[in-house]
Amino acid sequence: ETGxxxxxxxxxxxxxxxKSLKCEQHLGHNAMxxxxxxxxxxxELMFVYSLEERVENNSVPSRFSPECPNSSxxxxxxxxxxxxxxxxxxxxxxxxxxxxxxxxxxxxGPGTRLTVL
Amino acid sequence: QKEVEQDxxxxxxxxxAIVSLNCTYSNSAFQYFMWYRQYSRKGPELxxxxxxxxxxxxxxxTAQVDKSSKYISLFIRDSQPSxxxxxxxxxxTGGSQGNLIFGKxxxxxxxx
Numbered sequence: 001e002t003g004x005x006x007x008x009x010x011x012x013x014x015x016x017x018x019k020s021l022k023c024e025q026h027l028g029h030n031a032m033x034x035x036x037x038x039x040x041x042x043x044e045l046m047f048v049y050s051l052e053e054r055v056e057n058n059s060v061p062s063r064f065s066p067e068c069p070n071s072s073x074x075x076x077x078x079x080x081x082x083x084x085x086x087x088x089x090x091x092x093x094x095x096x097x098x099x100x101x102x103x104x105x106x107x108x109g110p111g112t113r114l115t116v117l
Numbered sequence: 118q119k120e121v122e123q124d125x126x127x128x129x130x131x132x133x134a135i136v137s138l139n140c141t142y143s144n145s146a147f148q149y150f151m152w153y154r155q156y157s158r159k160g161p162e163l164x165x166x167x168x169x170x171x172x173x174x175x176x177x178x179t180a181q182v183d184k185s186s187k188y189i190s191l192f193i194r195d196s197q198p199s200x201x202x203x204x205x206x207x208x209x210t211g212g213s214q215g216n217l218i219f220g221k222x223x224x225x226x227x228x229x
Binding site: 004048107110 | 121123125153158159160161162163166205207216217218219220221222
């Protein structure tokens, strides 16, 4: 595996289900991100982790719970979601948070297409 | 006023046309400007990166930044059907807390 991988690629869940999204980066990066991409809206940054420590939580509802057990893996635990949470959830990684220059480019995974019924 | 404005399109052009994609922004502290390309069912990939004002060229792609007007552009010359994708502008301030702020993306279709 290379780059950033995400599983599952598609997920359909009911509002009472609990599910988890998984992201793995094979780039040796120290920072990982969760984004939400909805139709007709800009990418919304949800969470930022640096060296397994959460450094940013952009007012995300508690029904989304991130977990970063090590610098290569990132999870997004989902419970009691709403239909408006249906979106493409993208994971990204970079060598460090912020910084300068293209060397800190964020590499994105293919995303998980989530549908909440 | 939104931090980054980008016309979502869709934009349809014939093969070989010159494409112009644009974003405006309101935060004068933005220093780094990027264009991402996102194919259907894929994540965004970095296409062009520019620091501060000026032009940058890479093959058929040219990125321009005009900080005085708070306006950035991406030009695609001799457009190809393989350029059909959604193009996202993104920008950030400097420093360790400079998160990327994205535009909505413009969906481009290049017809053969």
